[in-house]
Amino acid sequence: MLVVSLAPAADAANFAADLGGETLMQEFVQQIVSGLASGAIFASLALALVLIYNAMGLVNFAQGEMAMFATFIAYTLISHGINYWIAFPLTLGIAFVAGVVVERVVIRPVERAPVLTLVIVTLGLATLINGAAGFLFGYVPRSFPSPFSVQTVNILGAFASFQDLSVIAVCAIVLVAIYLLLQRTTVGLTLRAAAHHPEPSRLLGVRVSWMLALGWGLASAVGAVSGIMVAPILLLEPNMMQPIIIYAFAAAVLGGIESPVGAVVGGLIVGVSVNLAGAYLPFVGGDLELAVALAIIVGVLVIKPNGLFGRAAVRNV
Amino acid sequence: MVQLQQRLRNAPPRYWLVLVAVLFFIGLPTVISSFQASEWALVLIFAIVIMGLNILVGYSGQISLGHGALMALGAYTSAILITRYHVDYLITIPIAGLLTGLVGFLLGIPALRLSALYLALATFALAVVTPSLIKRPAGLTGGVQGILISTPDPPQFAKDAFASVTGGTPMTSDQWMYYVSLVSALVLFWLAWNLIRRRPGRALRALRDREVAAASYGINIAGYKTMAFGISAFYAGIGGALYGIAIGFVSPDTFPLALSFQLLVGTVVGGLASIAGPLVGGVFTFWLPIVSSQFVGAQPWIPAQIASVFQKAGPAVTYGALLIVIMIFAPNGVVGLVRAGYMQLQARLRGAGDRGTGQMPPDPQTV
Numbered sequence: 001m002l003v004v005s006l007a008p009a010a011d012a013a014n015f016a017a018d019l020g021g022e023t024l025m026q027e028f029v030q031q032i033v034s035g036l037a038s039g040a041i042f043a044s045l046a047l048a049l050v051l052i053y054n055a056m057g058l059v060n061f062a063q064g065e066m067a068m069f070a071t072f073i074a075y076t077l078i079s080h081g082i083n084y085w086i087a088f089p090l091t092l093g094i095a096f097v098a099g100v101v102v103e104r105v106v107i108r109p110v111e112r113a114p115v116l117t118l119v120i121v122t123l124g125l126a127t128l129i130n131g132a133a134g135f136l137f138g139y140v141p142r143s144f145p146s147p148f149s150v151q152t153v154n155i156l157g158a159f160a161s162f163q164d165l166s167v168i169a170v171c172a173i174v175l176v177a178i179y180l181l182l183q184r185t186t187v188g189l190t191l192r193a194a195a196h197h198p199e200p201s202r203l204l205g206v207r208v209s210w211m212l213a214l215g216w217g218l219a220s221a222v223g224a225v226s227g228i229m230v231a232p233i234l235l236l237e238p239n240m241m242q243p244i245i246i247y248a249f250a251a252a253v254l255g256g257i258e259s260p261v262g263a264v265v266g267g268l269i270v271g272v273s274v275n276l277a278g279a280y281l282p283f284v285g286g287d288l289e290l291a292v293a294l295a296i297i298v299g300v301l302v303i304k305p306n307g308l309f310g311r312a313a314v315r316n317v
Numbered sequence: 318m319v320q321l322q323q324r325l326r327n328a329p330p331r332y333w334l335v336l337v338a339v340l341f342f343i344g345l346p347t348v349i350s351s352f353q354a355s356e357w358a359l360v361l362i363f364a365i366v367i368m369g370l371n372i373l374v375g376y377s378g379q380i381s382l383g384h385g386a387l388m389a390l391g392a393y394t395s396a397i398l399i400t401r402y403h404v405d406y407l408i409t410i411p412i413a414g415l416l417t418g419l420v421g422f423l424l425g426i427p428a429l430r431l432s433a434l435y436l437a438l439a440t441f442a443l444a445v446v447t448p449s450l451i452k453r454p455a456g457l458t459g460g461v462q463g464i465l466i467s468t469p470d471p472p473q474f475a476k477d478a479f480a481s482v483t484g485g486t487p488m489t490s491d492q493w494m495y496y497v498s499l500v501s502a503l504v505l506f507w508l509a510w511n512l513i514r515r516r517p518g519r520a521l522r523a524l525r526d527r528e529v530a531a532a533s534y535g536i537n538i539a540g541y542k543t544m545a546f547g548i549s550a551f552y553a554g555i556g557g558a559l560y561g562i563a564i565g566f567v568s569p570d571t572f573p574l575a576l577s578f579q580l581l582v583g584t585v586v587g588g589l590a591s592i593a594g595p596l597v598g599g600v601f602t603f604w605l606p607i608v609s610s611q612f613v614g615a616q617p618w619i620p621a622q623i624a625s626v627f628q629k630a631g632p633a634v635t636y637g638a639l640l641i642v643i644m645i646f647a648p649n650g651v652v653g654l655v656r657a658g659y660m661q662l663q664a665r666l667r668g669a670g671d672r673g674t675g676q677m678p679p680d681p682q683t684v
Binding site for chain 2: 057059061106110113120123125127129130131132134135242243249250253287290293294297301305
């Protein structure tokens with residue numbers, strides 16, 4: 001080899017090139033699959049952000065911390081000997097109730113306050129939950145059980161880990177469930193009506209304020225999925241979700257912050273592009289992957305603030 | 318002479334409060350230990366940065382969760398100039414401020430297109446990324462290890478003056494840094510006060526409350542918003558430079574996300590859109606974690622294990638809870654509470670009949 005490689009990633013790429021183009025292609029597909037897996041996790045959290053944004057025009061900075069706390073609850077349940085597949089829905093239920101309670105107690109008093117107030121309140125909530133988790137569970141990283149085997153599956157000549165594929169599947173099921181709930185049920189219809197046209201909904205007998213609480217509960221449960229899915233990969237500790245929430249922000253912004261479909265597509269794009277950048281761009285490497293998310297956020301906001309699926313904002317003067 | 322007396326008598330009580338506060342801070346190091354002086358220096362430095370953040374959040378209605386990153390820029394600018402290019406440390410402070418101010422001004426340009434929400438998102442991401450960005454040019458920033466800055470010696474005149482007041486105790490470099498911070502804080506607070514009560518301050522408040530109305534009165538919205546960002550960053554840069562020199566060390570972990578949060582908490586707790594608020598905020602931001610963990614550590618009935626966990630998690634819990642409680646019950650912070658109490662007292666003293674004469678109403682609730 002004539003080229004002196006700069007980084008291990010480039011090394012691996014060169015090595016693969018020596019073996020032949022096919023191996024290179026395989027590695028590329030593997031990177032994409034694992035990118036889609038992390039993308040599915042980002043998409044769940046981004047969907048949670050979008051749910052709350054749609055309900056009250058607010059980005060919930062505490063979403064990641066709420067998911068982290070829910071994951072700790074799941075961890076506690078599982079370590080008490082409860083089967084993973086019972087603990088999982090149980091945790092989502094607890095997260096739902098907790099989301100409703102948080103809305104009633106913390107958000108309700110400032111419901112009509114300016115955005116700045118709401119942002120500061122959710123930041124306070126994030127700090128509070130983070131501290132509470134540290135207080136209750138400590139800062140020692142714990143390994144979180146995963147029900148999926150680490151085996152690899154051969155698809156189209158490339159090897160994808162079963163773990164990645166299962167994460168994608170679980171997230172897909174949850175996203176479809178949310179879609180069906182919002183689009184095909186009366187509750188979903190009332191939720192959307194309360195979010196988009198609060199006054200007429202109230203006239204028609206919808207309890208708008210409780211719909212907001214319901215939105216928070218749903219978001220909390222969807223966010224919890226992302227926490228439980230990411231915990232086996234990252235090790236569970238109070239600061240686990242801090243990078244994930246940044247990726248979720250990037251995903252939501254990229255997809256257009258009010259579009260649930262956009263959140264999912266945005267999440268997948270962010271997941272894949274961050275993974276590819278980390279693997280193939282030597283200067284990005286492992287530690288600047290977050291900077292890719294920052295670049296996406298700033299880039300989208302400056303070039304196309306409505307994102308891929310968002311509508312242009314119209315403001316009455 | 319009579320005129321002077323007249324003016325003194327007519328001076329509003331807050332002028333006397335300011336005078337008392339300044340004298341208190343000038344005299345403070347002569348009665349406390351050198352280590353305590355170094356702690357109070359950090360209080361003043363936090364107050365400077367929070368003053369800058371207050372101009373941005375309180376007066377111009379924009380938000381930044383990334384002021385820790387701007388502090389880092391100031392601190393590293395100063396540290397690199399001192400250790401690499403052997404520039405005098407006092408000169409590096411304004412340089413760091415100006416450079417950070419310029420960067421803040423440039424940040425303000427994309428920020429113009431963003432609503433408060435998006436701006437919060439973007440600056441939040443900036444704060445998260447900062448530590449890993451700093452580590453990258455390891456040759457310049459010292460990577461993970463950071464940069465050691467030798468603490469400056471006090472100049473001769475200061476040593477002499479200090480010794481004559483305290484009766485021979487030599488001045489330490491911590492005490493000297495306290496006075497450097499105090500002078501910077503006085504100058505910057507005075508500048509902020511002048512900015513706020515004159516044309517730019519009125520323009521900022523107008524565009525904060527009714528942007529469209531302000532624009533129709535001929536206020537240059539874009540200009541004033543970017544200016545607010547630049548000034549705010551200038552304060553953060555100076556604060557950062559002082560911070561680095563005062564603790565003698567900068568590293569990526571000196572400027573975590575939590576720092577940006579603390580600054581915002583300080584701003585809100587002290588009181589948005591007030592001049593005294595940042596000082597209260599500085600005291601609060603610095604002392605809350607120390608006092609709370611010392612208090613818990615000193616209680617014999619609390620097991621050591623729980624106490625040690627509390628020292629890590631307690632400040633976060635307290636910060637978070639306070640932030641929520643204050644936003645719900647007292648959105649104008651401590652200063653807002655004091656002001657409201659004072660107005661009520663005055664109204665009662667004046668009698669209920671002529672309430673509402675003379676005094677202008679205080680700033681409306683800003684956030």
